[in-house]
Amino acid sequence: MLGNYYTFPELLIWVPLVMGLVTLFIRNSGGAKLVSLFSTFITLGVSIIALNYSDPAKASEFWNYNNVSYYWLRYLGASFTLGLNGPGFLFTFLTTLVFVLTLLISGRQEYEKPNIFYGLLLFWQAAIMGVFTALDALVLFFFWTLALLIPFFLMGKWGDSWKFGFALRYFIYLFTGAVLLLAAILFLYPATVPVITDSVHSFTITALYSSPFSIRVQVWAFGLMTLAFLPLIPVFPFHTWFPGAVVRSPYPVAMIVSALLVTMGAFAFVRWGIPLLPVGFAKFQKVLIILALISVVYSGFIALVQDDLKRLAAWASIAHIGLAVLGIFLGNADGLKGGIFELFNHGIVVTALWMVVYIIEDITGERRISSLGGLYRKAPFLTIFSLLIFLGFTGTPMTGSFHAGWMVFTGMSGDWWLLIPAGAGVLVMLLFMLNMLSKVFFGSMSEAVMSARKMSLLQTIALVVIVVAIVGLGVYPDFVTKLLEIPVANMLKGIGG
Amino acid sequence: MNAIVISAFWGILMMLGGVVFKNKYHPKYLAITGVIVLIALNLLEFFTGPLIELPVFDMLKTSSFGLHFNTIAFTATLFILLLNGKEFKELGLHVSEYFGLIFFALIGVAIATSYNTLLLLLLGIELMVVPLYFLTGINYGNLKNSEASLKFFLTGAFFSAVIIMGITLIYGGNQLGSFYINFIALGKTDVNPLIMAGMILMLVGMAFKVSAAPFHFWAPDVYDGTPSVISSFLSTIMQTAAFVAFFRLFKTTFGQIQHEWQLLIIILIVASLLIGNITSVFQQSVKRMLAYSAIAHMGFLLMGILPSTDLATEGVILYIAAYTLATLGMYGVIGRMQDYTLEGFNGLGKKAPRLAFFTTIFLLSLTGIPLTAGFLGKFYILLQVATLEGMEWLILLSVLNIVLAAVYYFRIIRAMYFRPVTDEERGDVKGIPLLIFGIIALLTVLLGIMPDILTSWIYY
Structure with a gap:
């Protein structure tokens, strides 16, 4: 079988990397699209096969399939260690799925220098995979x-306009976070006990989990990690880069940033921040919960008044992931499970939301709500699916968000001061979704809608896939929760996640 | 030892060759041959020992660290000679002398990395900078160039005097009355005011030679005023060789009394990082920006003096290699630009895609982005500083300085790729320079993944 020769985490990184290199040499636009789509399908296949080896009860039996470690800078105490476990399976699967959908949906779009565009997208996939599978702090920082x-x-290069310098602003903002993560790693390093015998200290996650950190180190390192991760999620008040950056990005980039890059930030809390530094987390927990709550409510209200659909999707994304990290920051079993589940959902429903926005702009050439209306007459199929997607976004029963939201709210039971704002946040989410739905799809037809063209076949397929995923998670939530039981239990026991 | 003899010999050969050669290119070929011979013999000494044993009375003592650095410096010289074909044509009549002076400067480099007495330290530093005083002024029709040369000479001579004063005080202050750095090697007890004063004077003088803030004022003017070939020689080989001399001095002679000088070095580090990076942010000329950022890089390198572990030495070597490669690559790029302000880089990604790609790699390495040597160099040093007591604030400060560096380096990347072309003039790099750029970029990435291929040799 596959896993006997290559481990899954390796394959998940190497396939997009190598195919990305191949794509760089295909100057032809159609060829570049085809090769990159092919590559994302292969990675999707790998991650689906990997899911067959994900049973936590048989983790030791499947160890060789899911874990790999090479010597790398061994005298520093680092090693190139990758591994998949509970949440890792979920988020690598999510990454592959989102990339497939992104490429499917934007198939009609032509980009300047397509070989470099698609090559960079595939390299990006490899880097995101690296973050989700890294089990060594230095490897984590690299990816x-x-x-x-x-x-x-x-x-x-491919964004709407270069005048604003938003790409540089985006990078400086998040790179500051990244170097603070580096500082946090450097603070932890001298206090670790090595696993590899060649070095005095170590970067591997097992060494970090088993090292006794003093309270001072924990507070400092967790504070720095928080400053590194919160901007990426993005949580109020570190969210300012997000709407501007995604609105001006091309759609594939905006979709991946708001579905996967932000998930990376929250995942880092689950894998590194919280289980590694429980005392530090306890010190910051109240602040983090309050910030997440503000994030949900505040960005929900801002989404309510947006006219630009892209901007609305951006703010909706902040609101939705706010709920997920709220669950994670609760720190109890229900909250953590619900939060991680909601994070997985976030990837799917936000991709779906972006797909709807993209298709609307693609077929009508317009993305301002005020100049849209009555789209249901032109695109009934899109209308039905959008309705399902919006319901999935707000957590209606029979969708994945419902189960996740239920668990998050169970996690807060007893704390009325949490329940009221969180409930209000969900209500606002419902409100802005319905608002958008009624204004875009119903009412009288606008000029832009009159001249709308048809959806492409690939877009239809992508919509069907995503709606099946949303409903599927609602019908069979065990797909996610069975992977989370053991990691969450371990996190609560303080022995890793 | 080989390197000193050969580069002296080759320097004289070049001087005499000036009489014989009629063709402008022949001196260049001879010089390139000379550097290759120099690298080969230096490697031979590294592996088997010196060819010629000179009676130096133990005043020179080669170490694997010093020889290793020599290899890096000589290879960098080779790259500079091969990269800058066009610049040499503009030198006029003095082509052979020009190369001869470079070889004389290389003697200084070899001495500065293997001195065993304070006198030879002075001799090495002077041999290195005196030819460079001439070289900075090589384009003597140009006023800016003459200003740079004069400024470099006057300030350089003054601070050499400061170093001499420091050496004198240390000579007078130690009980043995010796110049040998091993004999002077101070214990924790025998510090007296004379020694302390001498040490501070030497610190100031050496800080000037490595252009660490607040003794950096000469550097931007000099680097900006000279042709970019000479700037690349100054800011890579001269600065790092002076740093190696600095490093050896403080690790041997003053190694035991680290508590006395640690604070002074930290002040130098903080000042260099902040002044270098903050001033760079406001520069419009890329060449001047590189000069200021060189100050910040020296701040990072100086951090390598604080911890005394082998890994810190590895980090210093790696950082020197990464910085040298990327900087001389950048100066090579600047030498190819008609307009080396930030606007001049607009749309370079379209005009000259290969050159823009190499520039991107060099800039990523200078910033310290993973997968490039620049990151691992910074990382090795920071990691060793992290193991010291009470250095958390310094680590925070230096990682935030990486962000500041990203601000101005990424501006160039933005200009190259995101901004439209201002003039339609095309001219991509090709031929031997393309090969050399490729090798430099490849080495930068390779050292960013497998630094062991370079650093493990210091244990040889």
């Missing part, structure tokens, strides 16, 4: 920075 660097080029 983290690369995952932030590549969109700088994508945004700047």
Whole structure:
């Protein structure tokens, strides 16, 4: 079988990397699209096969399939260690799925220098995979920075306008976070006990989990990690880069930033921040919960008054992920499980939302709500699917968000001061979604809608896939929750995640 | 030892060759041959020992660290000679003398990395900078160039005097009355006011030679005023060789009394990082910006003096290699630009895609982005500083300085790729320079993944 020769985390990184290199040499636009789509399908296949080896009860049996470690800078105590476990399976699967959908949906768009555009997209996929599979702090920092660097080029070169310098602003903002992550790693390093015998200290996650950090180190390192991760998620008040950057990015980049890059930030809390530094987390927990709550409510209200659909999707994304990190910051079993589940959902429903926005702009050439209306007569199929997607976004029963939201709210039970704003946040989410739905799809037909063209077949397929995923998670939430039981239990026991 | 003899010999050969050669290119070929011979013999000494044993009375003592650095410096010289074909044509009649002076400067480099007495330290530093005083003024029709040369000479001579004063005080202050750095090697007890004063004077003088703030004022004017070939020689080989001399001095002679000088070095580090990076942000000329950022890089390198572990030495070597490669690559790029302000780089990605690609790699390395040597160099040093007590604030400060560096380096990347072309003039790099740029970029990435291929040799 596949896993006997190559481990899954390796394949998930190497396939997009190598195919990205191949894509760089295909000058032809159609060829570049085809090769990159092919590559994302291969990675999707790999991650689906990997899911067959994901049963946590048989983790030791499948160890060789899911973990790999090479010597690398061994005298520093680092090693190139990759591994998949609970949430790792979920988010690598999410990454592959989102990339497939992104490429499917934007198939009609032509980009200048397509070979470099699609090549960079595939490199980006490899870097994001690296973040989700890294089990060594230095490897994490490597992939983290690369995952932030590549969109700088994508945004700047293929973005809407170069005048504002937003790509540089985006990069400087998040690179500051990345170097603070580096500082946090450097603070932890001298206090670690090595696993590899060649070095005095170590960067591997097992060494970090088993090292006794003093309270001072924990507070400092967790504070720095928080400053590194919060801007990426993005949580109020560190969200200012986000709407501007995604609005001016090309659609594939905007979709991946708001579905995967932000997930990376929250995932880093689950894998590194919280289980590694429980005392530090306890010190900051209240502040983090309050920031997440503000994030949900505040960005929900801002989404309510947006006219630009892209901007609305950006603010909706901040509101939605706010709910997910709120669950994670609650720090109890239900909250963590619900939060991680909601994070997975976030990737799917936000991709779906971006797809709807993209298709609307693609077929009508317009993305301002005020100049749209009555789209249901032109695109009934899109209308039905958009309705399902919006319901999935707001957490209606029979969708994945419902289960996740239920668990998050169960996690807050007893704390009325949390429940009221969080509930209000969900209500606002419902409100802005319905508002957009009624104004865009119903009412009288506008000029832009009259001349709308048809959806492409690939776009239809992508919509069907994403709606099946949303409903599927609602019908069969065990797909996610069974992977989370053991990691969450371990996190709560303080022995890693 | 080989390097000193050969570069002296070759320097004289070049001087005499000036009489014989009629063709302008022949001196260049001879010089390139000379540097290759120099690298080969230096490697031979590294692996098997010197060819010629000179009676130096133990005043020179080669170490694997010093020889290793020599290899880097000589290879960098080779790259500079091969990269800058066009610039040499503008030198006029003095082509052979020009190359001869470079070889004389290389003697200084070889002495500065292997001195064993304070006198030879002075001799090495002077041999290195005196030819460079001439070289900075090589384009003597140009006023800016003459200003740079004069400024460099006057300030350089003054600070050499400061170093001499420091050496004198240390000579008078130690009980043995010796210049040998091993004999002077101070214990924790025998510090007296004379020694302390001498040490501070030497610190100031050497800080000037490595252009660490607040003794950096000469550097931007000099680097900006001279042709970019000479700037690249100054800011890579001269600065790093002076740093190696600095490093050896403080690790041997003053190694035991680190608590006395640690604070002074930290002040130099903080000042260099902040002044270098903040001033760079406001520069419009890329050449001047590189000069200011060189100050910041020296701040980072100086951090390598604080911890005394082998890994810190590895980090210093790696940082020197990364900085040298990327900087001489950048000066090579600047030498090819008609307009080396930030606007001049607009749309370079379209006009000269290969040159823009190499520039991007060099800039990423200078910033310290993973997958390039620049990151691992910074990382090795920071990691060793992290193991010291009470250095958290310094680490925070230096990582935030990486962000400041990203601001101005990434502006060039933005100009190259995101801004439209201002003039339609095309001219991409090709031929031997393309090969050399490729090698430099490849080495930069390779050292960013496998630094061991370079650093493990210091244990040889």
